[in-house]
Amino acid sequence: MDMIPLKPERKAQLEEYAERHGQDPAVALDEALAAYLEWERQDFEEAVEGIRRGHEDVRAGHSRPAAQFLLEMRQKHGIPR
Numbered sequence: 001m002d003m004i005p006l007k008p009e010r011k012a013q014l015e016e017y018a019e020r021h022g023q024d025p026a027v028a029l030d031e032a033l034a035a036y037l038e039w040e041r042q043d044f045e046e047a048v049e050g051i052r053r054g055h056e057d058v059r060a061g062h063s064r065p066a067a068q069f070l071l072e073m074r075q076k077h078g079i080p081r
Helices: 008-020 025-059 066-077
Strands: none
């Protein structure tokens, strides 16, 4: 296995995290990294889906000019021009 260098402060944080969770630092790092990467994958997929839905709405004509939206928001929230 290749070694990945860690900054001293990150290594200390990892060791503290592992100790709090009763784990070996390598196991704690693997689990934390796996959880982060899964979260990041889901976040990316949700963003792509949101963009896809927005694009479909625009193509279907379900949109309005930004100036109209901004005017409505100013009026609704009492924001001066």
